Amino acid sequence: MAGKKGNKKLPLTLRLKSWWEGYDSEEVEKRYVEALPEEVPETAPEPEEDKNKPKETQSGLAVDPWDEKSIDIAQYIWGEGYCGPGGPEYIVSLSKLLALSPEMSMIQLGADIGGPARTLCDRFGVWITGYERDENLVNAGNELSKMQGLGKKAELEYYEPESEEFKGFDRKFDRAMAKEALCFLQNKEEVIHAVSEKLKPGGLFLITDYVLGHDAATAKDNYKNWKVGERDNPYPVMAEDLTELLKKANLQVRVSEDISIQYVEMINQAWRGADKIATQLAQQEDGAQMIQILMREAEYWTRRKKLLEHGDLKLWRIVANQKSGGPSMMSDW
Known part of the structure; x- marks a missing residue:
């Protein structure tokens, strides 16, 4: 039969x-x-469910999203020091409106393993503290910064912005950046206020983030699958809601634009040839596990890319400054 x-x-x-x-x-x-x-x-007996077994992702791998192997796979795909779209050239281009200089200090939310921070330090001499919610990324990023002689200028710190212990940032800074970080926070308003409180007069805040493409997006199956399959729970809002939170925090929005097309192109470019990476990984002693992690990463980005292409999610760029002051060349924006 x-x-x-x-x-x-x-x-x-x-x-x-x-x-x-x-x-x-x-x-x-x-x-x-x-x-x-x-x-x-x-035929085989059904295994008993082990209640102490770690939660698994849709790919079947236990949830430990940023262990050493996962960090290695991310860098295979996105480049050394990076965990997502946008390498050095993109980061420099994205930050050109910030007019960075060696005299300035800056914070970055969602620092990952510090690639963007080190890129900006190396290019503009700015002093950056990167804040990251995953301790493994912080430790790996600080090691990379030390290896590049940027241990003090591109330092990463672990923080828990949604905990009761979070009281904001401890010193003033000239610039701030949040790269795809606010989407994964429920308390966006509190964190934006914390940034605004320490941003110096005339200081600039650069944000790139996932936002909802339209009101009906959250009812779609693709959106639900994306939300369940992410490493962290996402809480995206409409672009106009995000800009309203900035205004409530005494920040004046100067740039607000959709950069989804460019973002999707970067995703496609990075993943082209990943089958060759898989072939290389297969030659390693731990090749089977590394390929599993590669496939998990591919699943993450397949879901994100699909939503971006359908317009259910968008990647938004915002530049805001304190109302009490601002750059002198606003006409160039």
């Missing part, structure tokens, strides 16, 4: 290739499995 087709899946190279070439990898996998011959399943 013919049985089910079991747990057959699309081979790794085909899954990766279908994604960067613009095909829906889930649909390709469905057609691939349908074309396989039937097989008789082996």
Whole structure:
């Protein structure tokens, strides 16, 4: 008697290739499995559920989103020191309106492993403190900063902005940046106020963040799948709601624009050739586990990219300054 087709899946190279070439990898996998011959399943007792087993992601890997191997995989894809879209050239271009200089101090929320901070320190000489919610990223980032001679100028600190112990930042600074960080905080208003309180007169705050593309986005299955599958729970708001929070914090919004197209292009560019990375990883002793982590990362970015392409999510850029002062060349913005 013919049985089910079991747990057959699309081979790794085909899954990766279908994604960067613009095909829906889930649909390709469905057609691939349908074309396989039937097989008789082996009977086996159902394993008992271990209540002490760590929670798993949709990819089946235990949740430890930024262990050493995950950090390594991120850098394979995005470049040394980076955990997401936007390498050195993009960061420099994104920050050009900040008019950075060696005399300035800056904070960055969502510092990851410090790639953007080190890029800006190296290019403009600015002193940056990066704040990050994951201790593994902080430790790895500080090691990289020390190796590059930037241990003091691009230092990362662990912080818990949603805890009761969070009382804001302990010193004044000239510039601030939040790179895809506010979306994952419920208390956005409190954190924005904390930034505003320590931003010097005329100081600038640069934000890039995921925002809702429209009111109906949260009802869609793709959105629900994205929300469940993320490392941290996302809490995106509409772009206008985010700008209103800035205004409430005594910040004047100077730039507010959709940069989703550029962001999706960066995602596609970074993931092109990831099948070659998978082939290289397969030669390593821990290759099977590394490839699993690579596929988990691909799943994260597949879901994000799909929402961005459909307009359910957008990547928004905002530049704001204190109302009490501002740059002298606003006409150049």
